[in-house]
Amino acid sequence: MDLFKCALLGCLCLMSLPSFAYKVQPMVAEMAPLGKNAQMSMRIDNTGTQSLTVELEPLSMSMDSMGNETTQPADDDLLVIPVTAVIEPGRSQSVMVRYLGEPSITQSRSYRISVRQVKVDRGESNASNVGLLLQFNTLLNVRPKNAKAELSVQNIESKDEQWLVEVRNDGDSYGRLTNSNWSISDKNHSVFLKGNEIRDKVAGTLVLPKSSRVFVMESLEGFDSVPTSIEIENLD
Template identity: 60%
Template sequence: MFRWISLLALIIFCSQANAYRVEPMVAEMEPIGKRAQMSMRIDNTSQVPLTVELYPLSMTMDEHGNETIEAADNDLLVIPVTAIIKPGRSQSVMVRYLGDPSIAQSKSYRIAVKQVKVEESGANSGQMGLLLQFNTLINVRPKNTEPKLAIKSIKSKDKKWIIEVENSGNSYGRLSDTNWTVSDGIESKYLKGIDISKLIAGTLILPYSTRFFEMQPLNKFNVANLKIDIEEGN
């Protein structure tokens, strides 16, 4: 009996966990012109109506990747802010940048898409549920801005490499958009962006900032003599 109860709970959990999806999860906009506006889509993949609320948030990040978010209603216009989506249907959401059009560096935002609990009557009122929240990432990037990434230090800690990366550019950057030449004077290896993303979790670096990343070590490399050269990827 316990086995069947556990299986039923898992089925309900999974059906709720896949209740909806949001696309795109990552996007880039510009502070002025046609690209100052974009569309998102919320798909209700469940068999019951879905109610969601949307919140624009500004995002900053410290050197360890910890985020600080604040309400950004003055910078981003989101329409609608609340939507009720029928089973199997989709809702289009308009996002428009209303902030300073003359910003000199990229700015990062999140659109929080939060499922709202709706009280139900009847047979479904006591059903187990899991409320989901998706936090999309939007980078507002002016034209003629670019990241400038460089490795500042490499250390070993708890069987991981700790890579300090500086972005001295005026745009956000991603390690997954770069290629690396890794060498310790004896061993040498060339890593493309897709390889780097498998070794490092989270590759975003905001402009004029430094981040420390944990990286899976490469076999046979001596971290004491390690050097990493970064170049822009294709």
């Protein structure tokens, strides 16, 4: 699931469960594989009216060509302290995240820090019943020094009045469509889109290194997918 969709789902849940509202910052972060930048802090704010219990888990993340994610535990790569916290209403909890993986990586690696809210109900027997409530999956990219993204459009197809745009990343770093400019042209038209404008027309932004991803894009009025071409200017 794309980060935007995760954040939107979290916001919807927050609106429906105001008593258990909380925020996680930052939702997107970058770290280095070694040195002082191999460590960062997160903050969890309890904005609700009841005591909040959260559990945290580091997950490695991969992505297929359609943007579907696969995650698995990454305790050997990331140290997260604390892994469980109880936060009182109006209070915050600082969380330390440190990269413990291979320091000499040549390509960026992507992770999720799963922050799961749990509710502990105590019945007459005083036994704890734990039920899952809200969950945020923050995005963390570990990028080696001098690694860069190299995005290019490989193919454009038309489907159901939308475009399927295949973007290839030949670089050693993750790339984001919002960190690029697009020059779109056919035989009769041309348009220039900047990062934020691209985000408004394309579902998703992230492309992992040495991989391709197909994005669903809002078709441009007056343009046909063929012979339209898109040239990407990488800003990273």
